[in-house]
Amino acid sequence: MKSKLICLYLLLTVRLAFAGAGNDTLLDRLNKTIDHAHVLDAEKIRQINSIRQELSIGQSLSLQEQFRLCNLLYEQFKVFKYDSAFAYARRLRQLATLMNDPARINYAGVKLGFVMLSSGMFKETGDYLATIDVSSLPDSAKGEYYTLKGRYYYDLADYSSDEYFAPEYTRQGNIYTDSALMFSKPQTFQYAYNAGLMYQKKGNLDSARFYYMQAVAHPDITTHQVAIATSSLGNIYIRTDKQDSALTMMTRAAIADIASCTKETTAMFILAEMLFKAGDVKHASRYIEYAVADASFYGARLRKVQVSAILPIIEGEKVNSVEAQKKLLFIYAAIVTLLLLALVWLAVIIFRQYKKLQVAQQAITAAHTLQQEINEKLMEANKIKEEYIGYCFQTNSAYIDKVKKFKKLADQKLADSKYGEVKYLVNNIDLKEEREELFRNFDRIFLKIFPNFVTVFNSFFKEEDRIRLKDNELLNTDLRIFALIRIGVSDNVKIAQILEYSVNTIYTYKTKIKNKAIVPKEEFEERLMDIKAL
Known part of the structure; x- marks a missing residue:
């Protein structure tokens, strides 16, 4: 009875999200969905434990039955928790090896590749995909393999994001996605989505939007597929500068992700970034924290890096509520x-x-x-x-x-x-930093008026006694004391107040520097005042 109620809640949540509500209403619905996320996760864990209990019989089950149950558990975990999905994908491969079934061995390899790619392990994914014998796979699994291979190259292109490697990665991704379309039925969700993805990567955004909308409207679409399709459609609207439509799609995608217990997702992160740029810091803060929690729970390394990059920025802006x-x-x-x-x-x-x-x-x-x-x-x-x-x-x-x-x-x-x-x-008002900025401004203005001051001043000393400035340093304390004297501030008390030193310290600085000069002490300040302005 409890399972039926949860399923009914999932159905109502996703369908109501598409009922033509405005963005404010959708955000309210998203907030309510977040509040009920723990209920949805608990139901998923209950289903997982049920399958695990069935698998725990162990030796009394045939290898084929164990393979089926492990595959069910993998499907439960693949977008929910990386380490568990990885463990069951490996067990699938072990069982397939015991059965000496090449088709199942390579099928398990596809599953391993998917979960490693979702975690951001590009090298390991590439290594596993290279070992798969595609010819041994049934047509449905071939479509899954080519889809994964296309996503692998697309993710590499997004990760490198440069002008040298990215175009070739995208070209390879298009080739494999095109192959995936050959093994997908034209009227299926997977065909519409892959077609939209390929056109998006080719830069044909109109065609991409057409196929993504077909995917969203598919009669047999699952909740997880709703999240994938609306998130992709939202990206199209972002690229075509249709912010309202993009916000709507990303919000729907986030709702569907939570409803399907998907932790490996980008929709919530992108939504938080959009709201932050729009000035809605309150919602942006809550959603980015939720995205960080999801990425950490799943174990997605790349997602955690992406999400954590903007988290401090949004948190810093919370004071502007x-x-x-x-x-x-x-x-x-x-x-x-x-x-x-x-x-x-x-x-x-x-x-x-x-x-x-x-x-x-x-x-x-x-x-x-x-x-x-x-x-x-x-x-x-x-x-x-x-x-x-x-x-x-x-x-x-x-x-x-x-x-x-x-x-x-x-x-x-x-x-x-x-x-x-x-x-x-x-x-955060840093008075010390303000004073240092005052000194930097003084240095710049002074050197603009007296550009040769440091050179001429150093000519008063032997080579070994000359002042050596650090990198990015215009004047130091020694030079700044005599710069003030040059513009007429000769009183030690005033100099001490300006530089925030004691009068004795200023006197000591001046005496120490004059003692090193090769010009007579009584002529030092006269020579200093002779330094010409520009």
Whole structure:
């Protein structure tokens, strides 16, 4: 009874996925299918254990019956778990050898080749396929062999992805796929799918789409075949820049993969990548994690590499979720409000200063005889302006301190509000890296103005005492100290503040370098200031 209910669920899941729902509805259906995946996997494992129990009788079964049961177990595992599928494929070959049946031996070799290729073992797959005697296989198995051989070369082309090897691999794949078509009945799913695949690899996307659509519409299509056909059709839509249709097909393929307990799949990975590029990080994150789990469960080496490449990127973007953006907008609004208040405050001060200057000007115009008084007022006004400039800098400095404190407070409140992603983003502000970037920018600008600075500066020293810069290094600390002096920053305290060293350290650097110079110490800075700009 339980088995019937599971089968009914599978049927409804796949058929409803094709009921013309929009992408949002399909994603909801996919999410529900993911939530029920453990039920589907448990039912598959129950079926596997049932066959294993039947096989466990062992010696009382004929070799032919053992071969049949091992083949059933292989079919259960081939897209579900690599190591088990590989083990039963090897057992198929052992049983075929005991029966001294060349057809079964080579049939088992095809099964071994399929599961190794699915795991990403290209060399081993090629070695096994080379040992198979195709002439001993029945026509149905020949079609399976040529299909596998075509996929082998197509996968090699996709893996190499270069202009030298890939075209030849694709050509070989087309040859073997064409041979597979000769051993497939025209009205079958396998014929339509292989035809679509061959046209796709030849670049005839219209014909490929035609045959893939025939495959999808086949009346006897299985759930696993639904996944294969819709995923391939989705790739056609991706290549023809029909993103909505591609998203629909890939979502249907992912639903069918889960419904058929297929762990060796690319649909979920491609779907996650598409959603990530479309800005749907929430779904992309869940689907890429599911794809990683499937690849790890199956044991597909190549799939794990492909999926893991994009996983950190998507996970890093999770901090840009809607809730985090709202919180950031609130923070930005608060900062802007503070800036506006600061600007209003400064405007009031400026207006007051302007009024004072205006009063002073009126006093000057009205009383020429009181020149001394007027001059004193003008001096006072100048003093006010000087003090105001200093005050502006002091205010800005204090404001920067407030922004720093605000950042710290915002960090704490975000942590309390469970917005860990924003906290992570804030903590990623690397002040040290910003300062290093400031130094790099200074180095570039300085050397643009004084391109011969390093060469001329080194001429003040003996060959063995000259400064040797590392690769990709424009200036180092020694050079940067004297670069600052060259542009007029000669005070040790200011240099120490800029470079974040102690005053004693700056003094030590300067003294050590001057002691090595071949020019007199009293002339050193004069010679330094003589270095010409461009």
